[in-house]
Amino acid sequence: MGSMPGEGLVRFLANSGDASGAAAADPHAVERRSEPRTPTNWIGKIRLSDGEEIACTVKDVSKSGARLGLPDTVALPESFQLKVVGYDFLFNVRSVWRKNHCAGVRIERFAKQPPPAIEPEKPKPEADPAETSRLIGRRLSRFSPY
DSSP states (O other), X not given: OOOOTTHHHHHHHHHTTSTTOOOXXXXXXXXXXXXXXXXXXXXXXXXXXXXXXXXXXXXXXXXXXXXXXXXXXXXXXXXXXXXXXXXXXXXXXXXXXXXXXXXXXXXXXXXXXXXXOOOOOOOOOXXXXXXXXXXXXXXXXXXXXX
């Protein structure tokens, strides 16, 4: 029985608070977070309210937040949506801190992203039999010596 797309992400977020968490980047650093963060290297997209998407990297995550890598020239709004590429989830996040090319966000809410809307195929116009015969005759005349 296969797992649903995104199930691994939900399971990861649910289990990220246990003792199996990854080591901190600097073993001598004092951890100030209430929850351990697990290093990742996920490709993400920041979705702004006007629909614009900005590529980013999700550097690490915990149950309640994440550290994003993005160009320091990108201005982030106070809140926005975050999509992890390859998963069907959208996270509503709030910007907490920003330093150079990194930004810390708090996960406010996440939900399964609705599937893309499929537009019904538009019916093709009926071909005019006389025009079709004329076009086929024209093609044959290029290849036929008659």
